[in-house]
Amino acid sequence: MQSTRDNPAETKVDSFKISMQEASKVYEIHGHKVTAVRGVSLTVTNRTCTAIVGKSGSGKSTLLHLLSSLEKPSTGKVSFNGKNLTEMSDSEIAKIRGQRVGIVFQMNNLLPEFSALENVQMPGLIAGLSKKEVSDRAGFLLDKVGLGHRVNHRPSEMSGGEQQRVAVARAMVMRPSILFADEPTGNLDERTSLEVQNLFFSIVEAFKIGLVMVTHDSDLAARLPSQIRMEDGRIVNSDGMV
Ligand SMILES: Nc1ncnc2c1ncn2[C@@H]1O[C@H](COP(=O)(O)OP(=O)(O)O)[C@@H](O)[C@H]1O
Ligand SMILES: [Mg+2]
Numbered sequence: 001m002q003s004t005r006d007n008p009a010e011t012k013v014d015s016f017k018i019s020m021q022e023a024s025k026v027y028e029i030h031g032h033k034v035t036a037v038r039g040v041s042l043t044v045t046n047r048t049c050t051a052i053v054g055k056s057g058s059g060k061s062t063l064l065h066l067l068s069s070l071e072k073p074s075t076g077k078v079s080f081n082g083k084n085l086t087e088m089s090d091s092e093i094a095k096i097r098g099q100r101v102g103i104v105f106q107m108n109n110l111l112p113e114f115s116a117l118e119n120v121q122m123p124g125l126i127a128g129l130s131k132k133e134v135s136d137r138a139g140f141l142l143d144k145v146g147l148g149h150r151v152n153h154r155p156s157e158m159s160g161g162e163q164q165r166v167a168v169a170r171a172m173v174m175r176p177s178i179l180f181a182d183e184p185t186g187n188l189d190e191r192t193s194l195e196v197q198n199l200f201f202s203i204v205e206a207f208k209i210g211l212v213m214v215t216h217d218s219d220l221a222a223r224l225p226s227q228i229r230m231e232d233g234r235i236v237n238s239d240g241m242v
Pocket of ligand 2: 061062182
């Protein structure tokens with residue numbers, strides 16, 4: 001078998017499929033039940049490139065958390081390559097979360113006391129990859145997101161757009177099959193937002209992975225080949241989904 005070590009750009013080429021069947025998520029706060037996602041059925045794969053749009057509170061983030069294994073459904077099923085999340089062991093779930101999906105949030109959650117390079121390396125070190133391997137991958141990815149000259153900067157020493165670039169590099173370090181992003185340009189000015197959007201598209205293209213992006217920005221949504229519209233926890237429209 002050919003080693004992937006020589007080429008840090010190497011990604012997983014095997015297919016990856018996340019299926020939701022009639023999945024709902026109910027939160028209970030102070031005795032009140034809030035249904036954030038209601039009976040959603042949806043499949044996304046490493047070939048999917050879609051936006052999730054809808055008003056604030058319509059369940060977009062919760063849907064993303066269910067798809068990316070961050071949360072379990074209250075009822076219904078979410079499966080990863082045919083395996084039901086609720087029947088997986090903690091270590092199987094950790095593997096999905098750590099190695100098959102990459103996630104970028106609006107607030108980038110970078111660790112403030114670490115450099116860009118260390119932030120990007122972190123998921124690899126946690127997963128037990130060698131220092132050499134994570135160092136190679138992180139350096140390569142920071143170059144790829146245009147921050148080769150900022151590797152030793154801490155988040156507070158970088159602009160909002162640069163911080164999101166680091167977050168994208170960090171999300172890619174374990175070579176995920178699908179990149180999930182929750183309003184990743186929501187805190188950025190228009191020009192920086194466009195730059196970060198372009199970065200997402202070039203990364204997804206270069207690594208041939210899926211993209212599921214929650215956004216309020218209708219111009220951004222229109223740049224993706226398909227859109228899923230949510231209202232009150234339900235998918236009310238899905239244009240272009242295959
Ligand atoms: N952790 C939580 N605990 C309680 N309620 C929540 C939680 N997360 C989301 N909700 C509620 O679920 C609904 C959908 O939220 P969310 O998925 O964040 O929507 P969106 O991302 O579209 O703004 C909202 O009414 C929200 O208040
Ligand atoms: Mg949200």
